[in-house]
Amino acid sequence: MKKQLLILLFIFLSASLLSFAQSSSVKVVDLFAKSLFKRDSTGKVDTTKANVLVNFKISDIKSVNKVTILFGSVKDSSDVLNQEAYPGLNQNAYYLNYNGIVKPLLANIETSYIYPFTMSQWKKIQYITVYITDLTGLSSQRIYFQKNF
Numbered sequence: 001m002k003k004q005l006l007i008l009l010f011i012f013l014s015a016s017l018l019s020f021a022q023s024s025s026v027k028v029v030d031l032f033a034k035s036l037f038k039r040d041s042t043g044k045v046d047t048t049k050a051n052v053l054v055n056f057k058i059s060d061i062k063s064v065n066k067v068t069i070l071f072g073s074v075k076d077s078s079d080v081l082n083q084e085a086y087p088g089l090n091q092n093a094y095y096l097n098y099n100g101i102v103k104p105l106l107a108n109i110e111t112s113y114i115y116p117f118t119m120s121q122w123k124k125i126q127y128i129t130v131y132i133t134d135l136t137g138l139s140s141q142r143i144y145f146q147k148n149f
Contacts, residue, residue: 024138027059028067028130031143035122036114050122055112056130056143061087061094061105063134070129071115075144077129080121085113 036051052071058064064087071080085096087105094105098113105111117125126147132140 022138024063024132024134024136024140025060026063026132026134026140028132028140028143029057029059030110031056031128031130031145033128033145033147048119050117050119052115052117052122052125052128053112054115054128054130054145055110057110058105058132059109061108064132065135065137066133067096068129068131068133070127071117071121071125072129073124073126075127075129076142077127080117080125081115083115085111 032055034053036053038046038049038051040046054069058067067085067087069081069083069085070076070078071083073079083098085098085103088095088097088102094108095102096105096111096113101113103111103113128145128147129142130145131142134140
């Protein structure tokens with residue numbers, strides 16, 4: 001009886017560890033962000049709006065179902081914005097579709113997008129989190145950019 005319980009416990013723990021260890025083989029890397037401010041005709045900076053350029057690379061765009069980009073006050077938070085982008089293919093060139101705005105992937109791996117924010121939203125952003133959900137439903141590792149701009 002003890003031996004059977006130990007075997008069942010071992011099987012349960014092994015299955016639990018396997019389910020926690022699964023993640024996508026698709027990787028997102030080299031996350032970079034930079035604030036961009038517009039100037040008026042006199043050269044004065046518009047202090048009511050801020051744009052944030054976000055750039056990253058994807059290891060295998062063919063296996064991507066969705067890219068999630070979170071702008072938040074803490075890691076993994078979307079308390080400012082939760083942006084999803086979906087890949088597509090047009091004439092052998094991949095792109096990401098951000099709510100109808102199509103951005104090509106440079107060499108089918110690198111993308112950039114400029115996000116507009118009000119100044120109060122921009123001030124609240126402390127972290128940008130990016131991860132991918134692959135075609136099997138598994139998520140990639142999460143990468144973070146801490147605001148220093």
